[in-house]
Amino acid sequence: MQWRPFLLLVAGIATIYLASLLQDTPYPHPAKILISEQPKTRYLVDETVLTVANGYMYQTSIWFEASLQTSRGMKHGTGRMKTGVIGHLKQVRRPLGELLGKEDVLEQGWVETFKHQLRGPISSISVVPPSEIADEANELVFAVLYHALEDEEAQHFVRVYYLPKLTATHIPTFEYKDILLPGNTWVNAFSLEHHSILFSRDPDNYRFRVVSFPANITSKPHSADSEIVKLRDSKRGDPFGSECVIIPETYRVFTMDFHQTTNSLYENITIVDDQKTITQLSELRGSVPEHKWNWRDMANLTYDNYVDDTSEYIGFVEVAKISQHERLKTDFPKLCFARSSDAKTVVFPLVGSEFLIIDYTDRIDLLEKDKKERKHLYKNDEGTYLPEYYYWSKTKLSTNVYDIQITGFSLNDRGNILALWTEHENIYIYKRGDADLHDTSKKQVLSIHEEDTVLEGGPKVVSQDGISTSGTKESSDRFLDEWSLRMVITPNERARGYSISTVGFINNTNSDNGATGNYIFVGLNNGMVNSYSVDEAEERKEVNFVTFVTDRWDMLIAMSMIVSVFVFNECNHFGS
Structure with missing residues (x-):
């Protein structure tokens, strides 16, 4: 049974190496x-x-x-x-x-x-x-x-x-x-x-x-x-x-x-x-x-x-x-x-x-063509649209x-x-x-005013609070970066x-x-x-084991200590 500590050590090192490969590209x-x-x-x-x-x-x-x-x-x-x-x-x-x-x-x-x-x-x-x-x-x-x-x-x-x-x-x-x-x-x-x-x-x-x-x-x-x-x-x-x-x-x-x-x-x-x-x-x-x-x-x-x-x-x-x-x-x-x-x-x-971005725009000529946004344009006492508007976008x-x-x-x-x-x-x-x-x-932009919007390659999505995900909004994309x-x-x-x-x-x-x-x-x-x-x-930097050691050394130390404890325990019980 002397091979058990060795196998456990190899398995621990392999787990650490696998964790290093799972890093996201920064x-x-x-x-x-x-x-x-x-x-x-x-x-x-x-x-x-x-x-x-x-x-x-x-x-x-x-x-x-x-x-x-x-x-x-x-x-x-x-x-x-x-x-x-x-x-x-x-x-x-x-x-x-x-x-x-x-x-x-x-x-x-x-x-x-x-x-x-x-x-x-x-x-x-x-x-x-x-x-x-x-x-x-x-x-x-x-x-x-x-x-x-x-x-x-x-x-x-x-x-x-x-x-x-x-x-x-x-x-x-x-x-x-x-x-x-x-x-x-x-x-x-x-x-x-x-x-x-x-x-x-x-x-x-x-x-x-x-x-x-x-x-x-x-x-x-x-x-x-x-x-x-x-x-x-x-x-x-x-x-x-x-x-x-x-x-x-x-x-x-x-x-x-x-x-x-x-x-x-x-x-x-x-x-x-x-x-x-x-x-x-x-x-x-x-x-x-x-x-x-x-x-x-x-x-x-x-x-x-x-x-x-x-x-x-x-x-x-x-x-x-x-x-x-x-x-x-x-x-x-x-x-x-x-x-x-x-x-x-x-x-x-x-x-x-999530956070909310409110942008001012005066391009109401484009918004008037959008039925969903047009009803939110500002009007004066005479009923004409004012040349200003705030576009609300909810972003995650x-x-x-x-x-x-x-x-x-x-x-x-x-x-x-x-x-x-x-x-x-x-x-x-x-x-x-x-x-x-x-x-x-x-x-993707989440519009406060939109009730339903079609995503690219997907169906209409409406959240519980009425704020919808907008991925193909044509009118707003022309004047809002x-x-x-x-x-x-x-x-x-x-x-x-x-x-x-x-x-x-x-x-x-x-x-x-x-x-x-x-x-x-x-x-x-x-x-x-x-x-x-x-x-x-x-x-x-390239994502590899070296960057894992240098950037996530705290995680490496914790994982190494856990592996060491298990290997030490196996040695005491089955090493003799």
Whole structure:
């Protein structure tokens, strides 16, 4: 029986080798430019903001609840309002050329620009959509929402960071203003816009509220020399959103909110317009026109709160087949969104690995020919179609992995490169239009408005929520470029144990030859910032046993230990 350990060892090695051959062919990996080696922060950050201005990359690390030394780490409050903790911000900058791998740039590394402590803890942040911030003066960049107790009254502040007017030789420095929001009801979400703030309260009778900035919000004095800007009134939104997005120069607001019951999880997405109503009486009185919110579009999605997972077992008594049902709870999606600089493309998460893309288009001449989409076109009071429309497409993450949670989105300023990252720390990069140079077949799109659509080579498919799979939609394919998964950044080259904090894009133009390049920056919660080129890909590795050993060494060690235990057990029992 001495041959049994040897056969078991051979069988174990064969199993490991077979597992190495079952690896999926990896997606192309964007070309690495700069990969950080050492963490820059002692404590893991809650959020990171990456900003490019005048040839520098600014990294702002944000801690929501930093302990006060005077409180000895103690915090008070069982709810969302707490004392004994404060918000903390730290910003560093580095020449952009270093992150882009330019050889003629003198390496300077990261230089600290400021450290700020707030009066109370931070609950959320908001960043303006990507744009050419470096070339504009007095541009708002990002804001943080924090809360403080003044005697017995709860106060809610927004600290807005901006770049003041710059000279040609001046290195930009961030300044800020503190803004006190009206009321003392808890503010659970907000969105920073160019001239205003949208925010929602909990509880409230309205989905959101709007407050406008004073005209001199970015004027002197700045930062610590300035006084708190107290906003007295807010404009109410449509009667009863947690996430708010607004299109510049027009109060067109996207809201998204979730609510959950015992049996179902509901996701509601609305698009509303702000219309000024001028009546004859208001003209005679010279009063301010009334604001009325008109519903443009909406989607109500319903998911089962629990899903049946059936596992079959074979009983030993009378060889009876026993079926055991396990109720799996549906994970609540993380509230996040991304939008292009012109707000014509907006991305929202759905339950699981699905996400929703809303695209603006004015090609109603094509939509009028489609019976299914024509009934959703917008009409004015005269009954004629308005030259604008939002096309809703529901997309599932293109991966063979089981449903995973999407934890963040990022869109470039042109709205043709999308990055989303998941709870497994993988970053999936989608491209379309001019950014997608590959000639591949169209991927499937799930349309909110379609009731039934014929797939290529298949029958009509309708899902439970009325959202259908569209693979041959002729009219929309002519004016909407479809997204294709082109690249994936895996956590192999990043430090294990650290998660993704933010992802940002930049389109850099070389003044010598006018060539453009798209770059992606990945900020981790340990302060590291990695840069990649999404126009170039790393040399694709062959899938073989060597790559299995180098890339999946943790799995190899686990399988080897299991085989070793069995071989050792056989040797002890039958080796003598």
